[in-house]
Amino acid sequence: MSVEVDVLLQEAKESIEAAQNYRSELQQRLHGLNQARKQIRGSSGQARETLRKHFAELQAAATRLLAERLANLLTEVDTIEADSIKPLDDCQSLIEHGVGQADELLREGEAALRCGLGEKEDKLGSFTKKAMHIQLDSLPEVPALVDVPCVSAQFDDSLLSLLRDRVARHGAVSSHPPVQIEELQERPGSILVRWCKVDEDFAAADYRLQYRRSGSGGSQYEDAYIGRESEFLVLHLDPHTDYLFRVCARGEGRTEWSPWSIPQTGYTTLAPHEWRSGTEGYILSSRKNIALRNDSSQSRCPVLYSKAPTYFCGQTLTFKISAAGQMDRRDSLGVCIDSESEEESLQRDQAVCISTNGAVFVNGKEMTNQLPAVTVGSAVTFDMEVVSLFPISNNNTSEGGNFKLRVTIGSGNREVVFDWLVDQPVDCLFFGCSFVHSGWKLLSSARFCSDGFCCL
Structure with a gap:
């Protein structure tokens, strides 16, 4: 009986745990539904506000443009009217002046006819002389109606049709961004x-x-x-x-x-690639990703290391050469496990590198394979992947430790591939360079390989 109870008790516990997990999953899905509903309602509200604001601005702008156009057209009418009326006003003034002269002449003529015989001759002579000065046969010319402006307003009826068509296609509402x-x-x-x-x-x-x-x-x-x-x-x-x-x-x-x-x-958890500040004979850019060898007067040739071991397997580390100086076999570009400040080259133990003449060094020993020489415009790349994290009994690839990394170094249109044996597994590496002569300038950068991370 106790065995059956234990079994039932175990089944009950499992059912309770399953119910708890089921409830937790359902609650997560409810949270997801709430987030989805919030996004739909929030984005819909924002879309409504955007539409109302846009069309209100559009209406205000259209009203302003129409008012400005109306004012311009009314100004044109006023100008045409003023320019056309002025000659008529001048002609009217001239005619009215002539009418006044004619009225005055008529009054004088009628008075001369009514005067007595004693003064009639003088009055009539004076009247006749004045009439001759007025030039009664000269009349001002009045323009015909067809010769004066007849102001009118015309409209292109297609504007409303075009406006209707553009408005009908203006704006769009989509459920998803493209x-x-x-x-x-x-x-x-x-x-x-x-x-x-x-x-x-x-x-x-x-x-x-x-x-x-x-x-x-x-x-x-x-x-x-x-x-x-x-x-x-x-x-x-x-x-x-x-x-x-x-x-x-x-x-x-x-x-x-x-x-x-x-x-x-x-977000990124990886620190940026930067050169280490304060190394004698090198000048760094403000972002510390570009280094210039500026002083080779000293006999010592220090190695410029990265600020931290920020190179991981799975990345492609690239050195881009933007300026070049005189070559020397001691020059080096590469990666290393530590940053020994006393070393004068990466051609040493616990490092792999390439010299500016194209020679490749593994743990300080030169390989038989050689790459093209490094010049202005060259891009030297380092790719690494983990081959083994466990101690290796045989040492048939290159002398060193018991953990294997596969290294690919590329320069120009050629590359070399080899296995690098190190003493212990590492999760990050330093990169560095050293140049005997001044004038060398390089940029360090990195990207991940297409298959993602493969860190040690």
Whole structure:
């Protein structure tokens, strides 16, 4: 009987645990539904407000434009009227003056006819002389009606039709933005953002990526990229800090941007690649990712190391040469397990490197394979992957320790691949360089391989 009770008790416990898990899953789904409902209602409210505001502004602008056009047309009417009336007013003044003279002459003539015989001759002579001066046969010309303006207003009836057609197609409401962020991948001091179209009917000509710090103290969104690519590496981000990213698109032949995608949160845990400050004979850029060998007067050739061991397996580390000096076999570009400040080259133990003449060194020993010489414009790449984290009994690849890394070094159109044996497993590496002569200038950068992380 006790065995049956124990079995029932165990089944009851399992059922309770299953019910708890079931309830937890259901609650998570309810939370997801609430978030979805919140997004729908929130975005719908924002869309309504955007529509009302836009059309109110449009109405105000249209009213203002129509009022300005009406005022301009009325001004044109006033100008035509004033310019056309002035000659008529001048002609009227001339005619009225002539009528006045004629009235005065008539009064004098009638008076001369009524006067007595004694003074009739003088009056009539004076009247006749005055009449001759007035030139009674000269009349001013009055323009015919067809020769004076007849002001009218005309309208293009197609404007209303065009306006109706444009208004009917103005604006759009969509349930989803045409592009969405597809992936956020962390990089040293940066995040690689990839996006894709979700509306296949939307012909995108350009994309626009923005980002900002997340949280209540976050800044305003700022542009990170505008162009035709569907991915972009956003640089100079603080590690362990949340950032919000959003993207939109502009259609072919359009000037306006589409609605923004749903913001996605991303962050990087990786410190940015920086050169170490204070190394004698080197000048660094403000962001400490570019180094210049500026002083080779000293006999000593110090190694410039990275600020921290920020290179991980799975990354492609690239050295881009933007200026070159005189070559020397002691020159080196590469990675190492430690940052020995007393060393004068990476051609030493616990390091792999390439010299500017193309020679490859593993743990201080030169390989038989050689790469093209490093010159201005060269890009030297280092790729590493873990082959074994366990002690290796045989040592048939290269002398060293008991843990194996596969290294690929590329320069120009050639590359060498070899296994690097180290004494103990490491999770990160330093990178460094050394140049005997001044004039060398290089940029360090890194990206992840397509299959993601493969850290030690």
